[in-house]
Each structure stands twice: as C-alpha cells, then as structure tokens.
Amino acid sequence: MCEHHGPTSESDRAGRPGRRALVRGAGGMVLAGGVLAVGAEGAAAATSQNGWPAGSSSSVPLTRLTVGAATFPAGVRSGQVATVLGYVVRRYDREVERLVSGWCWGHAYRPIRGASTLSNHSSGTAIDCNAPRHPLGKAGTFSAAQRSRIHAILADCDGVVRWGGDYSGRKDEMHFEIDVRPGDARLAALVKRIGGGGGGSTPPATTWSTVRQGSTGFRVTAVQHLLRHRGARLTADGIFGAGTKAAVVAFQRGKGLAADGVVGARTWAALVVTVQQGSRGQAVVAAQKALTARGHRLAADGIFGAGTRSAALAYQRSASLTADGVVGQRTWARLTL
Known part of the structure; x- marks a missing residue:
C-alpha cells in the first residue's frame, strides 16, 4: 500500500525518549528484507511509536475514513482517534488542498522506513494526505500560506496531533499522527471540544469547526x-x-x-x-x-x-x-x- 509512494515514516523520531520501541512477543517478530513477520502473540504485544497497541487490520479496531474524493485504505483507529483525525483531514481538504482519490493512506502494519520501530500507521493513529505530492524526505512541498493553514489546524488540536513537516530530522509532509498516548486527558478534552462526545467505538455524527478572535471568512x-x-x-x-x-x-x-x-x-x-x-x-x-x-x-x-x-x-x-x-x-x- 503506502510503500508505493513512501508515505510511511515518522522520520527520525524512532529513538525519541519516552517512545516505546517494538516489543517482541512469544510469537516472534523479525524484519526480513523490510517485511514484518509477526506471530499472534508478538502482534498482541506490539505498540507503535506513540504507544498505541498495534497490529493487523483484524486486531486493531478500525473505522472507514472518507473525506471529499479520498478514502483512506484500511481506515483509522475507531473512537477518539477517528474523531480527531477525521476533524484534521476534513479541515485539510477544505483549508489546505483538496484530497486526491488514491493518494491517501491510513492503517498499515509495518515499521518506520529505515527503523525497526513500528510506524504509527500500525496502530491506526496516523494518516498520509496526497502522498505523491508530498514525498517522504522532501521539504517545501507546501506554500507558505498552506503551511500557515496546517499550523492553524494543529493549534486547534491542542498538542494532540503532530505533522511530519515539523520533524526536526527527515521531513514527512504528507503525514499527520496522534502525538499522545492512550488515555491522555488532552485527547478526551479535544474530542469533547470538537463535538465528539465521550469517545465511543464509532466516530461522531456531528463535528463542528472552531472560530475565535482573529478568524475570518x-x-x-x-x-x-x-x-x-x-x-x-x-x-x-x-x-x-x-x-x-x-x-x-x-x-x-x-x-x-x-x-x-x-x-x-x-x-x-x-x-x-x-x-x-x-x-x-x-x-x-x-x-x-x-x-x-x-x-x-x-x-x-x-x-x-x-x-x-x-x-x-x-x-x-x-x-x-x-x-x-x-x-x-x-x-x-x-x-x-
């Protein structure tokens, strides 16, 4: 899937302190030629870089994400994560650039490119938007105005979402990810603020925008x-x-x-x-x-x-x-x- 366009990296954050690396379970996990081989117990023990339980599409609760012309293959993690990533991507489609069918990605169980740590895509907590237009490792794929709009969206997410264009190392401008651990109070607070309710197993039917002093339009x-x-x-x-x-x-x-x-x-x-x-x-x-x-x-x-x-x-x-x-x-x- 995503490897076709190289949209799978959380950049140089694989060794970032406080992030849990790949856990090897009794079922075993090896990297052979860049392909993950995972036994059932190993999959159950694994977490992605941001600390969320990771696994195949049969073990991670996923929900469909479709915005504008684009559907994110395999979807994203159900509940609060789907609420937040859905909010981000809808604003991206409206405020930054239109999403293109076939160019967007969601859940995929694999490591970060060039590392052994599981990508946040593996837990359904990351998305890639218009991947061919914003390839891994390339900076400056957005205009200054677009970057400003992206940062406005992130500011409204209160630190819960991180953009790959802000990585200190290798840039990944297609990439957005949940940047808090499961149970973090900031996630629940954001879901409540943007209209997602109490974080049930499905995304909310109603999500609202946020406007404040300084907004126009x-x-x-x-x-x-x-x-x-x-x-x-x-x-x-x-x-x-x-x-x-x-x-x-x-x-x-x-x-x-x-x-x-x-x-x-x-x-x-x-x-x-x-x-x-x-x-x-x-x-x-x-x-x-x-x-x-x-x-x-x-x-x-x-x-x-x-x-x-x-x-x-x-x-x-x-x-x-x-x-x-x-x-x-x-x-x-x-x-x-």
Missing part, C-alpha cells in the same frame, strides 16, 4: 448573522474582532456556557437555528451565505424560499446528509466545518 459571517438573530448588534463583516468576541461571550453567559469567546462545538450547537422553507431572518441569511460559500449561488435576502431549499437539498446530497431541505444541526455543522 464565511464561518465568522455565519456566526455574526446567527448572533444578530439572537439580538446582538454587530456588523456581519466576516472578521472576528473584539466586538464579535464580546457578543459571543454575552451569548455564552446567557446559555450557561464557558464564556471564553471561542465558538466551538457547544457554542455552535446552542447558536444555530433550524431553518426551512418559510423561515425568515438573520439565521436564514447565515444559511444562505454558507451555502453560497459552498458553491450554491443564492441571494442572501433572509427568505427561505424554493431556491434556498433547492440549494440546501443539493448540498445535503453532496455531503451525504439526509436530503430534506431543512438546515438543522447536522447540516449546519457540515456547512460550517
């Missing part, structure tokens, strides 16, 4: 119109400045939420308004502008008529949502992700 515009619908007095200019933060804080206090001025999963869920044919007002304007940003041309007139319903239906079908023409929580979440 149509998501901010949607927040501003939704706040206006709730009675706030502010200009919907797509710039999250001090005035928008103050309005968010006031809304959060009114809803009994943590008043940090950051629009994350809980604030989005409380802020959005279900709109459908016949609805009017600022919440409809927010939906119309979000749909326009997703490629559906609409007049942002605040009237949810047949044209807006048609656009909502088309978007829902493209996003694999229930196509009912109603912009409710799930449609809002996908529109603003």
